Amino acid sequence: MLARQIGAYLDHLAVERGAARNTLGAYRRDLDRYRNFLTGRGITGLDNASESDVAEFTMALRAGGTTHPPLAASSVAAPGSGKVPTSGEQNTLMQTSAAECRAVPECKAAALSAVVPG
Secondary structure (H helix, E strand, O other): OHHHHHHHHHHHHHHOOOOOHHHHHHHHHHHHHHHHHHHHOOOOOHHHOOHHHHHHHHHHHHHOOOOOOOOOHHHHOOOOOOOOOOHHHHHHHHHHHHHHHHHOHHHOOOHHHHOOOO
C-alpha cells in the first residue's frame, strides 16, 4: 500500500505540478527512505503512520545512518537568514516542529511533502 501511495504522489508531482525528472528522482529516493522506515515499523499505509513516526523519522534523518549521512546543520537554517542554529537551537526547532505536527490533523497526510525538500 505504501508503494502505491508514494507512486500516486509522484504521479501527481509529475502530471499536476510538472516536476522535473531530477526533482522526481530526488523525491523518489527520499520517499523510498521514508517507506523503508515505516515498513521497518510494520506500518503498511500512511493512514497508519502517527505523528511520532514522522517525528522519529525526521530525527533519524538528522542523525544519519549507515546508508545516508546526517543532515547538515545548515539544512535547518532559517531561509534567508544565513544563520546556522546551534545544536540547542536545532533541538528546539525539532521539538517545536513535532509539537506543531501533533496539533494539526492534516500533518500525517502532509508527511510526504514534509520529509523531502520543496
